[in-house]
Structures are given as C-alpha cells and as structure tokens.
Amino acid sequence: MPSTENQFAIQDPRTQYPQPPFPEQPQDAPGLASKMDPTPDHGEESYVGFGRLKGRKALITGADSGIGRAAAIAYAREGADLVLNYLDSEESDAQEVVALAEAAGVKVTTRPGDISDESFCNQLIADAVEDLGGLDLLVQVAGKQKAVESIADITTAQFDKTFKTNVYSLFWLSKAALPHMPPGSALINTASIQSYAPNANLLDYATTKAAIVAFTKSLAGQAIEQGIRVNCVAPGPFWTALQPSGGQPDDAIPTFGEAVPLGRPGQPAEIAPIYVLLATQESSYITGETFGVTGGDPTP
Numbered sequence: 001m002p003s004t005e006n007q008f009a010i011q012d013p014r015t016q017y018p019q020p021p022f023p024e025q026p027q028d029a030p031g032l033a034s035k036m037d038p039t040p041d042h043g044e045e046s047y048v049g050f051g052r053l054k055g056r057k058a059l060i061t062g063a064d065s066g067i068g069r070a071a072a073i074a075y076a077r078e079g080a081d082l083v084l085n086y087l088d089s090e091e092s093d094a095q096e097v098v099a100l101a102e103a104a105g106v107k108v109t110t111r112p113g114d115i116s117d118e119s120f121c122n123q124l125i126a127d128a129v130e131d132l133g134g135l136d137l138l139v140q141v142a143g144k145q146k147a148v149e150s151i152a153d154i155t156t157a158q159f160d161k162t163f164k165t166n167v168y169s170l171f172w173l174s175k176a177a178l179p180h181m182p183p184g185s186a187l188i189n190t191a192s193i194q195s196y197a198p199n200a201n202l203l204d205y206a207t208t209k210a211a212i213v214a215f216t217k218s219l220a221g222q223a224i225e226q227g228i229r230v231n232c233v234a235p236g237p238f239w240t241a242l243q244p245s246g247g248q249p250d251d252a253i254p255t256f257g258e259a260v261p262l263g264r265p266g267q268p269a270e271i272a273p274i275y276v277l278l279a280t281q282e283s284s285y286i287t288g289e290t291f292g293v294t295g296g297d298p299t300p
C-alpha cells in the first residue's frame with residue numbers, strides 16, 4: 001500500500017500496489033469488498049480533497065464497493081453531498097462508505113435497490129432529488145459481470161439481466177435525472193476495456209460495455225443543449241468484488257491483472273481522480289469522451 005504520509009511522492013507505479021499472485025477467493029455475486037484479500041484500496045487513508053465539489057449534489061450507483069466507493073470517498077472529501085445506491089445485500093459495505101462520507105463532513109443518504117427495474121430507477125431519482133434538494137451529478141458505476149465460456153450456456157435470463165443492469169439503467173436513470181439537472185451538471189458513466197477488446201468469456205457484458213460508450217457519446221450531443229456534460233470512464237482490470245464473485249472464472253483471480261503492461265490490477269483509489277475531474281468545472285470543455293484507465297492496455 002502507498003505511504004499515507006505523502007501519497008504524492010514519486011514511486012514506480014508497477015510496484016505501488018499489490019501484484020499477482022492473489023489467493024482464489026470465490027464469493028456469491030454481488031461480492032463484498034470487506035471479504036477481499038488483499039483488501040482493496042478505495043482511498044480511505046489517502047484521498048485528499050480540495051473542495052472542488054463543494055455544494056454539489058451527487059447520486060452514485062454501485063457506491064458501496066470498488067470503483068463506486070472510491071468515487072464516493074473522493075466526492076465527499078471534495079465537498080459533495082451524496083446519495084448512495086447499491087443492492088440490499090451490500091448494506092455492510094455501504095455503511096463503511098456512509099461513515100467515511102460523514103467523517104468528511106458532507107450529507108449522505110442511502111437508497112439501496114435494484115436498478116435493473118425501471119420503476120425503481122424513477123423512484124431513485126425522485127428520492128435523490130428530495131434528499132439532496134436537487135441533483136447536479138449522476139455517477140453511474142453499478143454493473144453486472146458474469147463470465148461464461150460459451151454462448152450456448154448464456155441464458156436469456158442472464159443476457160437480459162446484464163443488459164437491464166448495465167444499459168437500461170443508464171437510459172432510465174439519465175432520462176429521469178436530466179429534467180432536474182441545471183446547466184453545469186455532469187453525467188459520468190462506466191464502460192470498460194471490454195468495450196473495445198472483448199474477452200471471449202464476457203460476451204453479454206462486453207456488448208453492454210460497448211453500448212455504454214455509444215450511449216455516452218449520443219447523449220452528450222443532446223445534453224449539451226442543456227449545458228450538461230456526459231462522459232465515460234473505461235477501466236481495465238481493477239481489484240474489486242466484481243471479479244471474484246463470478247466476473248472472472250475463480251481460477252483467473254490469482255493472475256488477475258498480470259497481463260496488462262503494469263503487471264497488476266488497478267486499485268479503486270487509482271481511478272477516483274478521473275471521476276472527480278469529470279465532475280468538476282475544471283473539465284468544462286470535455287464532453288462525449290471516454291477515458292481509459294487500463295494499466296496500459298491501449299484503447300482506440
């Protein structure tokens with residue numbers, strides 16, 4: 001783990017965080033960050049805010065763990081009030097995020113529930129607007145990934161659930177949120193290296209992640225008419241509960257991240273800064289863009 005005394009000190013990024021091999025550690029989906037070995041670094045000890053989101057009102061999906069938790073911690077320390085969405089079974093992970101956000105001195109509420117359901121998505125936006133007194137950041141990080149070797153073994157139920165969770169939720173939540181959002185607001189979506197370089201065993205997931213890139217670019221063209229920016233982050237391999245809970249075959253976890261040029265998975269703390277940048281007014285000229293954070297695997 002990086003020195004918490006000065007996380008800005010120069011160091012070799014290849015050895016900055018844990019490297020393979022890792023223990024096999026199967027969990028049921030959605031996994032819990034608290035059960036992972038080594039414990040993911042979401043910036044709990046290291047993220048330093050500068051008030052760049054002071055007074056902002058953010059709804060974050062998938063906020064209990066992994067990339068969403070890292071974004072939530074960073075946003076709180078940058079001064080944003082938060083509404084956190086996640087699944088009911090993830091309450092224990094979520095409460096750790098609530099405690100961290102409260103310690104940062106911002107207002108935080110939780111609105112757990114299943115975003116693969118349209119009526120829940122509409123309710124989530126209404127609840128977020130009520131909790132926050134408005135909404136100017138919609139950060140969609142939640143996602144479903146289940147590795148299956150053959151198309152013959154992907155059920156229609158899985159295909160449908162992956163699309164509902166990863167793509168339809170984007171449509172439902174963005175559609176419900178935009179009428180509430182003032183000029184200067186930002187939407188941030190989460191794609192993947194899988195959008196561009198799909199693994200054979202992630203057929204349904206990779207297809208949704210490609211869709212998210214196109215969705216982002218198309219919606220950006222519309223939303224700027226309201227003064228709202230829409231961007232996307234495309235992670236490579238990150239050390240999160242998504243992967244040992246079926247996102248990868250269990251026997252792929254020991255070498256997870258080894259194949260990228262950095263030779264290790266990213267830690268959620270290493271991707272939070274781009275979610276911050278895309279939310280702040282510092283990125284005022286950036287919209288319809290996708291930012292790869294891949295450990296060196298090239299994106300187009």
Ligand code: NAD
Binds near residue numbers: 031061068087193236
């Ligand atoms: P994670 O498991 O920590 O986070 C994913 C979250 O999605 C879960 O915590 C859960 O709260 C939420 N979620 C899943 N299904 C849901 C549903 N039906 N309703 C509401 N919430 C639901 O894993 P993560 O890696 O931090 O994933 C965050 C995002 O990053 C996902 O979109 C994922 O596809 C993307 N991503 C991850 C990696 C990686 O290697 N970890 C790589 C590329 C992209």
Ligand code: MG
Binds near residue numbers: 030031066093241
């Ligand atoms: Mg989780």
